[in-house]
Amino acid sequence: xxxxxxxxxxxxxxxxxxxxxxxxxxxxxxxxxxxxxxxxxxxxxxxxxxxxxxxxxxxxxxxxxxxxxxxxxxxxxxxxxxxxxxxxxxxxxxxxxxxxxxxxxxxxxxxxxxxxxxxxxxxxxxxxxxxxxxxxxxxxxxxxxxxxxxxxxxxxxxxxxxxxxxxxxxxxxxxxxxxxxxxxxxxxxxxxxxxxxxxxxxxxxxxxxxxxxxxxxxxxxxxxxxxxxxxxxxxxxxxxxxxxxxxxxxxxxxxxxxxxxxxxxxxxxxxxxxxxxxxxxxxxxxxxxxxxxxxxxxxxxxxxxxxxxxxxxx
Numbered sequence: 001x002x003x004x005x006x007x008x009x010x011x012x013x014x015x016x017x018x019x020x021x022x023x024x025x026x027x028x029x030x031x032x033x034x035x036x037x038x039x040x041x042x043x044x045x046x047x048x049x050x051x052x053x054x055x056x057x058x059x060x061x062x063x064x065x066x067x068x069x070x071x072x073x074x075x076x077x078x079x080x081x082x083x084x085x086x087x088x089x090x091x092x093x094x095x096x097x098x099x100x101x102x103x104x105x106x107x108x109x110x111x112x113x114x115x116x117x118x119x120x121x122x123x124x125x126x127x128x129x130x131x132x133x134x135x136x137x138x139x140x141x142x143x144x145x146x147x148x149x150x151x152x153x154x155x156x157x158x159x160x161x162x163x164x165x166x167x168x169x170x171x172x173x174x175x176x177x178x179x180x181x182x183x184x185x186x187x188x189x190x191x192x193x194x195x196x197x198x199x200x201x202x203x204x205x206x207x208x209x210x211x212x213x214x215x216x217x218x219x220x221x222x223x224x225x226x227x228x229x230x231x232x233x234x235x236x237x238x239x240x241x242x243x244x245x246x247x248x249x250x251x252x253x254x255x256x257x258x259x260x261x262x263x264x265x266x267x268x269x270x271x272x273x274x275x276x277x278x279x280x281x282x283x284x285x286x287x288x289x290x291x292x293x294x295x296x297x298x299x300x301x302x303x304x305x306x307x308x309x310x311x312x313x314x
Contacts, residue, residue: 023056023057023058024056024057024058024082024083024268024269024272024273025057025058025060025080025081025082025083026051026057026058026059026060026081026082026083026084026085026268026272027059027060027062027076027078027080027081027083027084027085028044028047028048028051028059028060028061028062028085028087029062029063029064029076029084029085029086029087029088030044030061030062030063030064030087030088031063031064031065031066031088031090032064032065032066032067032090033088033089033090033118036305036306037118037305037306037307038089038117038118038250038251038305039251039305040087040088042251042252042302043087043249043251043252043255044061044087046252046255046296047085047087047116047249047255047264048061050255050261050264050265050296051085051265051268054265054269054278056269056277056278057268057269060081062076064088064090064094067094071094071095071096071099072096074099075099075102076102076103078102078103078106078111079106079111081111082111082112082272082273083111083112083113083114083268083271083272084103084106084107084111084112084113084114085114085116085268086113086114086115086116086119086122087116087117087118087119088118088119088122089118089119089121089122090122090123091122091123091124091139092123092124092125092126092139095123100123100126100128100129103129104128104129104132106241107132107238107239107241107243108238108239108240108241109239109240109241110239110240110241111241112241112242112243112244112268112270112271112272112273113132113133113238113241113242113243113244113271114243114244114245114246114264114267114268114271115132115133115243115244115245115246116246116249116264117199117201117246117247117248117249117250118250119133120133120135120136120137120201120204120245120247121136121137121138121139121166122136122139123139124136124138124139124140124141124145125140130145130146130206130207131206131207131209131238132236132238132241132243133206133236133243133245134149134206134207134208134209134211134234134236134243134245135149135165135204135205135206135208135211135231135234135245136165136166136204136205136206137165137166137167137201137203137204137205138165138166141164141165141166141205141206142162142163142164142165142205143160143161143162143163143205145165145205145206146158146205146206146207146208147159147160147205147206147208148160148161148163148165148203148204148205149204149205149206149208149211149213149231150216150226150228150229150230150231151179151213151216151228151229151230151231152228152229156208156211156213156231158208163203163205164203165203165204165205165206166201166202166203166204166205167201167202167203167224167226168199168200168201168202168224168307169199169200169219169220169223169224169225170223170224170307171197171198171199171250171251171253171254171304171307172197172200172223173194173195173196173197173198173290174194174195174198174200174217174218174220175192175193175194175195175217175218175287176192176193176194176195176215176216176217176232176233176259177191177192177215177216177217177229178190178191178192178193178214178215179213179214179215179216180212180213180214180215183212183214183235184266184270184274184275184276185214185233185235185244185263185266185267185270185276186214186215186233186263187276188279188280189262189263189280189284190284190285190286190287191287192287193259193284193285193286193287194259194285194286194287194288194289194290195217195248195254195257195259195260195285195290196253196254196256196257196260196290196292197253197254198248198249198250198251198253198254198257198260199247199250199254199307200217200219200223200225200230200232200247201230201232201247202219202225202226202228202230203226203230204230204231204247209236210236210237210238211234211235211236212234212235212236213231213232213233213234214233214234214235215231215232215233215263216229216230216231216232217229217230217232218230231247232246232247232248233245233246233247233248233263233267234246235267235270242270242271242272242274243271244267244268244270244271246260246263246264246267248260248263249264250304250305250307251298251304251305252296252298252302252304253298253304255296256292256293256296256297256298257285257290257291257292258281258283258284258285258290258291258292258293259284259285259290259291261293261296262278262280262281262284265278266278
């Protein structure tokens with residue numbers, strides 16, 4: 001008996017391993033965007049891989065029907081997912097009302113939502129969507145859509161003067177400043193960091209309700225800018241749901257930025273769970289130097305899609 005008990009001791013002393021956490025289920029929504037401005041077929045695989053490589057997520061790509069397609073049969077199962085990532089831009093008339101209502105109810109009732117780059121161009125006249133994303137651009141948005149929001153003197157400013165929503169200059173590197181450093185998405189990041197060449201969205205308009213600008217970038221007038229510190233990363237509380245909105249990520253070259261990769265991964269986790277468990281990578285950009293990863297280099301022969309239409313700034 002004594003010999004049996006001694007043999008049993010190592011088993012009893014062995015640590016009990018907790019079961020692995022279930023992966024966070026993500027719907028990555030994409031589809032035809034009504035123009036040649038954003039190559040979603042190229043960017044979706046990169047966006048999926050970024051989430052896959054964390055080991056935290058299980059990602060399903062859901063592609064909406066093309067223009068002229070049958071949306072009456074397009075009924076995404078939102079409730080199967082903790083968060084929806086939108087790499088999708090469409091005009092208002094594309095979606096029937098019951099489809100809009102189903103997404104609205106999903107987020108209001110606690111589903112997460114992530115708006116990537118051109119997703120904030122979508123659905124300009126859909127009130128609930130604009131409340132969800134805070135601000136947006138193009139597709140006829142103007143002062144009637146809401147104020148132009150920018151950062152000044154430590155807070156967001158709402159400028160209601162007339163003007164079109166949405167503009168940007170050439171795709172050049174720009175410096176990002178984290179305005180809220182204790183949010184789970186930005187906590188631990190350098191206060192200032194360089195993003196690679198990308199479209200710096202400016203003149204975004206919308207209701208801006210329950211919206212916090214985590215990070216901004218100066219829209220330089222020498223590059224058709226507004227002379228304002230424009231929101232780049234935002235979070236919005238929408239009903240019981242959490243929304244992460246990033247304006248970065250026009251093309252493969254922009255997605256290659258470690259700053260984009262990190263904030264997108266962290267923002268998706270936060271939208272899904274309300275917390276961030278991922279550490280800041282050692283190769284995160286500094287205030288003076290952008291950072292990219294070879295695994296996300298555009299393939300040989302790749303050509304960037306054209307830029308978005310550019311209405312005159314106000």
